[in-house]
Amino acid sequence: xxxxYQTPRYLxxxxxxxxxxxxxxxxxxxKMYWYQQDPGMExxxxxxxxxxxxxxxGDLSSESTVSRIRTEHFPLTLESxxxxxxxxxxxxxxxxxxxxxxxxxxxxxxx
Amino acid sequence: GESVGxxxxxxSVQEGDNSIINCAYSNSASxxxxxxxxESGKGPQFIIDIRSNMDKRQGQRVTVLxxxxxxxxxxxxxxxQPGDSAVYFCAESRGFQKLVFGTGTRLLVSP
Numbered sequence: 001x002x003x004x005y006q007t008p009r010y011l012x013x014x015x016x017x018x019x020x021x022x023x024x025x026x027x028x029x030x031k032m033y034w035y036q037q038d039p040g041m042e043x044x045x046x047x048x049x050x051x052x053x054x055x056x057x058g059d060l061s062s063e064s065t066v067s068r069i070r071t072e073h074f075p076l077t078l079e080s081x082x083x084x085x086x087x088x089x090x091x092x093x094x095x096x097x098x099x100x101x102x103x104x105x106x107x108x109x110x111x
Numbered sequence: 112g113e114s115v116g117x118x119x120x121x122x123s124v125q126e127g128d129n130s131i132i133n134c135a136y137s138n139s140a141s142x143x144x145x146x147x148x149x150e151s152g153k154g155p156q157f158i159i160d161i162r163s164n165m166d167k168r169q170g171q172r173v174t175v176l177x178x179x180x181x182x183x184x185x186x187x188x189x190x191x192q193p194g195d196s197a198v199y200f201c202a203e204s205r206g207f208q209k210l211v212f213g214t215g216t217r218l219l220v221s222p
Contacts, residue, residue: 094210099157107152
């Protein structure tokens, strides 16, 4: 079944730890996106990719980094987590048309 | 974590009433528009889309209206149900460019 997956769904971690949020899609989409969203707030685009080896920063400045080595995989990494990184992180992908399909999100809490 | 952005506006309706959620978009060259529904703890889900060559499009219990003259998009939900309670986002795009999301509106349906 074509879908988009995010792991972990929930993550509680201490300050200074390195973390990687995983995102995979089985729809063969070229375009993938990462959004940051605080509860009850707007979506903010932090990274996107239009294909393998292509990554761009989004509208909201973020200390995270991304990579796109395979079409289906778009992980997001925080080298040193801080409490200000506590948020929900949503991954999405889109194909030929602009409709984006979202994953379930990862809720990150940094203590 | 530090919240980014504005708290969402809220629309409160009674069960069975019709709901109208409005969205003003910014780019007069946008040619594709989409509405998403986001339930608590989940990623946004596609509801309905419309292209700029149309003024109206209907789905199951939902209708999207596009007024290009005033750059306004609306989502109408007929016979609103408690399960419709969620945050609703509009988004626009031009050509193959990425979606630009609106602020979002929280819909609260009371029995």
